[in-house]
Amino acid sequence: MDNINFKALEIREVDNKFERNIIEKEINDLPEGDMLVKVKYSSLNYKDALSAAGNRGVTKNYPHTPGIDAAGVVVEDQSSNFQEGDKVIVTGYDLGMDTDGGFEEYIRIPSEWAVKLPQNLTLKESMIYGTAGFTAALSVYKLLASELPGKKVLVTGPSGGVGSFACSILAKKGYQVTAATGKTDARDYFNNLGVNEVISRSEIDDKSGRMLLKEKWDGVIDTVGGNMLATAIKSTKYAGAVTCCGNVASAELPINVYPFILRGVSLHGIDSVLCDKKLRTEIWDKLAADWKIESLASIGKEVGLNNLSKNIDKMLAGNSKGRIVVKL
Structure with a gap:
């Protein structure tokens, strides 16, 4: 793939303080992995807010892009487990921890981290769940x-x-x-x-x-x-x-x-980070079918990268309500 530019929220340590900025990155800046995904939606979790605040218990190395959840479209997959254009959900493993996460327009990951989006569930709905x-x-x-x-x-x-x-x-x-x-x-x-x-x-x-x-x-x-x-x-x-x-x-x-x-x-x-792939797929299938919540759309508040930092501050202050869905 061409080495295109894209936007990301970056957390960087400057003079013992942690700053948040929206920056431009290149595909070649991404970590190693056999799958490239164009992220459509992510979500804001408390663990992301801690990472954005410089919490070393969550993220050891900075600069860093948080986002432990991501949903998007496969651009390429060298493992051949997925096809170009497949819609996928990525949660758990090291995403957003010490591997750059979903608060950027592209992620590169090991393909085993991804689950194919089930029928009857949109990418946005999957991130309302997250x-x-x-x-x-x-x-x-x-x-x-x-x-x-x-x-x-x-x-x-x-x-x-x-x-x-x-x-x-x-x-x-x-x-x-x-x-x-x-x-x-x-x-x-x-x-x-x-x-x-x-x-x-x-x-x-x-x-x-x-x-x-x-x-x-x-x-x-x-x-x-x-x-x-x-x-x-x-x-x-x-x-x-x-x-x-x-x-x-x-x-x-x-x-x-x-x-x-x-x-x-x-x-x-209950461990959602290293959950077995077969069970992970089964759980997402249930969330898309007989366990699906009818009022799901009303639970998620959508924000863009430009409004993400102030929502991180609200979450850290204990003033965040509902699910914050990040549209990339």
């Missing part, structure tokens, strides 16, 4: 594969991207969803997600020190970790299951073995 929607769907998948004893499921962190999508998918599948949140006044929002009950997160933050608590939940999707996860596990019914995918409350888990050896509770860790 890593958050994929993680939520993977959590639901693992939960339902556990053959829960009943239909009552607790979701923690339900106002976040993963929690919101999890609530909507579970409700669509006929489960009775309880949302544990610090935003109990936002009942209309949770009702629109299909939530049956809204409780204060303080109700699942038990500090009594008891080994087991009253059985309440057939299943739990936890996005926050810490003592709330421990409380949820202790409150899960016999043969119930819990998934875990976040640590915003804490990375520590103050738990004992009794829920597992006396109630047979299962705990499933």
Whole structure:
């Protein structure tokens, strides 16, 4: 392909400060990989905001272009796994971490990182889901594969991207969803997600020190970790299951073995980064078909590269709402 110029958001360290600028790059500037993709849409995630702020726990080397999600059209693929013109979704692996990500008009990646866009899903819709929607769907998948004893499921962190999508998918599948949140006044929002009950997160933050608590939940999707996860596990019914995918409350888990050896509770860790390609494809197919959210278009706010930096600032300040879709 010709060495054309294109636009990208670049994060560069200057005098111990991190600056964001829209720059022009060339195809030859891209990292090694057997697939070249023209990016049509990306999305803004908290991990992207951290990378854009110079967080070395996310991105080690700068200058860098964030964007852990990308959706676009294959320009060339040396592996022959895809054809020119195929529409693909790229999430996970090292995209946007230390490999330049979706906040640029072209990406070059290993072809195994890509999944073909399913029928009944547009490129923009795939980025409204993004890593958050994929993680939520993977959590639901693992939960339902556990053959829960009943239909009552607790979701923690339900106002976040993963929690919101999890609530909507579970409700669509006929489960009775309880949302544990610090935003109990936002009942209309949770009702629109299909939530049956809204409780204060303080109700699942038990500090009594008891080994087991009253059985309440057939299943739990936890996005926050810490003592709330421990409380949820202790409150899960016999043969119930819990998934875990976040640590915003804490990375520590103050738990004992009794829920597992006396109630047979299962705990499933959710990793959306290195998820098996076959399972990754199956999850995207579900998000495009029977798990597809009818109100998906209303969830995503579209911005361009020129407006991306101020949306990053809003996210870092905790003032971001909904899903931010980046049109390249």
